[in-house]
Amino acid sequence: MSNEVKVVSDNEDLSTITNSPTIILSDNQHGQSPKLPNVHPINVYVVKKSDNRRLRVLLAQLRARRISLTTIDEKGNLTRRDFITGKLTKTRLVNAPVVFNGSCMARYGCTQCVDACPSGAISINNKVVMIDAGKCIECGSCVAACPTGSLAMAGADDNEYVVAINEASRAGFRRLRFTCIYDNSQDSDDEYTYKLPCIASVGPEWLTMALASFDEVSFTCPNESCKLNGVAKVKELLSNLTKAIKVEVSGLMVKRPKGYSDYLTYVGIRRSDYSSALRRLKALSTGELAYGLKIFDINISEDKCSFCGVCFAKCPGKAFDVDSAQGVTVLKFNAIKCLGCGLCVDSCPEKAIKLTVSSLNDEWIIKVKDEVVKCKICGKPFDTRRHIQMVKARMGIKGDPEWLYLCPDCRRYYTAKEMLKRNLSI
Template sequence: MRDERMTVRVLLCQDVEDKGLPVASLLSFLQEQGVEAQVASQLCPHPYQIAQKAKGADQLIVATCYRWEAAGELEEYARRAGVSPLAFQVVPLARICEGDPRPLEKAQASLAMAVLRARAFPGARPENLRPYLLPRQRRITRRALFSLSSLSYRPIPTVHRARCRAEDGCRQCVHTCPHEALEEEGGIIQLRREACTSCGACVMACPQLALEMPGWSPEEVRAELEAALAYGQGRGIAFICPQIAPPGGPWMAVRVPCASAVSVAALLFALQGGAVAVGHCRHQCQSGLRQVVEARLDFCRSLLTALGKDPVIIPLVDATDGHIDLPVPPLQERGPTSIGPIAGAGADAQAILSLTGDHLLTLAHEGAPLGVAQVDESSCTLCSSCAFSCPTGALGYEEREGQAFLSFEATLCIACGQCVESCPERERGAIAIWRGVDTATLREGRKTVAKDEMVSCQRCGERVATAKMLSRLEGLLGAQFSSRRMAQLCQDCRGLPL
């Protein structure tokens, strides 16, 4: 649970003044944001000050000159002050403002992004942390052999059991994880901590938001993206992982655990504010899902092209030694001040509808995050298997007034194909999934795709099955089908004397 009373503190290195960023203006801006702000002399060369100055803070933001990596020395001093590694951010003001035509404006925007991200922190539990040793950055000496590398922490996801639909057959997180770190046992999703790389792909893939990874939660990423659009004044949005340094120039860096955790919704909302780029750390990538990311980018590009717009989407940018080289994007008008959710069932559809407006288009694409369940009413027996296996509720089943109804809501369909796998009549073509976007279908809302009469028990009045189901059974069993026993009596009454 997010604590509205949390203390957000910003430690500002006074040396940023020498880099052309007036400290007084930055302090005034932070005070307007309602956060505690302190200036520390020579904070960058003497970071041990963090251990004392950060005491009592729930969320800590250290505004440095050029240092951008949170893991290591800076994080260690923050931990000594009692700050969780998941509640710690580093904003290298001098680095990110290099090459920007309005550096103070960008510095203020970057601080606002960090503050709003901090306020969106959902809270963490000990099981969300996993320690690891940082790789040594220098040649090993004989003396160094007797010392350990610096200890840091990675966030790992935990499963919110009340939201998880694993009991109903949902395996989205299991199928998405590139390292087989998630397993299903008896309807419960289990995490193999030693296999998890904290890429966050499973968190963004879960339609029920049942996977929680504080520090990289969808709420935090959304808050930072929303702030980038509101304060960035039309600058480009660059999604970067912890292995990549925040870029300079007219780009606002939105931090994600991995490029694979950037959803289509996040990309489309970002495009409403200007240019978009996604950094890729190549061999250091935590997921190895490069093709998935490229497919999403291509889908967004194809969608905007279909709308007659000129998408400013930079192809996946490979990092060199932790840095990405981005072109100067065209500065756009100020982006939207608020955006919808970037993860969970319905998030991608909301972003697509927000972007397309009244346009009608149909776009089939392998990178599309949505789909349409195409039901053949002549083959469907309304057994309800598809509806009960659907992890998002896109397919629904209900009985009323002596009839059975199968319905479909396109905005909730993630094209997972679980409905097809569970359908006993799939070989007859009762249901299929079309991957793509059809804006007309998205706007229709929930609609009935199949219906049939319910046959009731002649003895007690309880439901037996749909007429189509009984007809199908008769066709399968032939002479073995007993109309009297199977079609006219419910399961409870079949054992009673006729």
């Protein structure tokens, strides 16, 4: 659904601007955003009148915005003017995160947004993420931490972001700069500036997606002593990136090697887009463990695993697969599909799985092998050796009874036959 985006000239009456996305066309240097009363800065953008290319990209970006600001009561004493005008409460606009519960992993035990929030504004109640807008400091750390993009803010939302970088790449911009809404520095001709609530909103997914589409990605903070601590978080992110991917980092700027002339088109599904970017950059992998980049691995205990298939059946990221060949069944795992939610760990009845971190690896790795068991009557494959042994142990079955090695259909026939024998003998 497209937003209505207002486009006005800087010689018009700007006091009429309300809290909807607005682009101000100016003859002056791009980026000098005016301070407008009662208007949140995330809704005001300034573009040179002659810069049609940047205007086109920004229009597409803001039309894709789907997050509205939250109005909350402001604590504090009311003035005499407030009483005269009938205003009984003070309010302020907050760019608080919105939760899309349909893709949220909290129902599987994920707590990454809660762990990332520095102000205690996020909690989980009955496996549902709750936001206290009054406590939110608009840093966007929760957005960066979420593995599925289920938390979003105006300016920090997968839907808005992918539209912006898709359009910017097609428009010929070769550099992308992340900055906050209070930055008024000038853009260069080949650089598209993406304004965020704070640069702390950028996680490994967005950075990697940008690197797969642009020659250079940089971060700017107009106030490095800002309490949101965005610079420190970006430095940690870049440090993690350089351990896993061969890129050149200088300060808050990262360059990829040359040779990526075409661009990727992203769809707005975080893990899917991230996987596409990782595949593009796989040739640059160092083979080192990707700490902080949300690339996960699992260890499965050969002694404990019963090959029950619960992990395969329940994984929300489809990171597991089961295959068989030449009488052997295998359980495979793909690291870049894993969301790190830990559901497989919690669901495993044998407690055989541990979640770890992985290098940049887009391959199906065999984790467990098992022998396929064929029915002794009809010859149809129906189970695995590990699972049969687990059934024996749980049921306390002594010896090695014949019926354990029969498929369900033949087992019913076998049971009926045995019952008939007993009845006839009576």
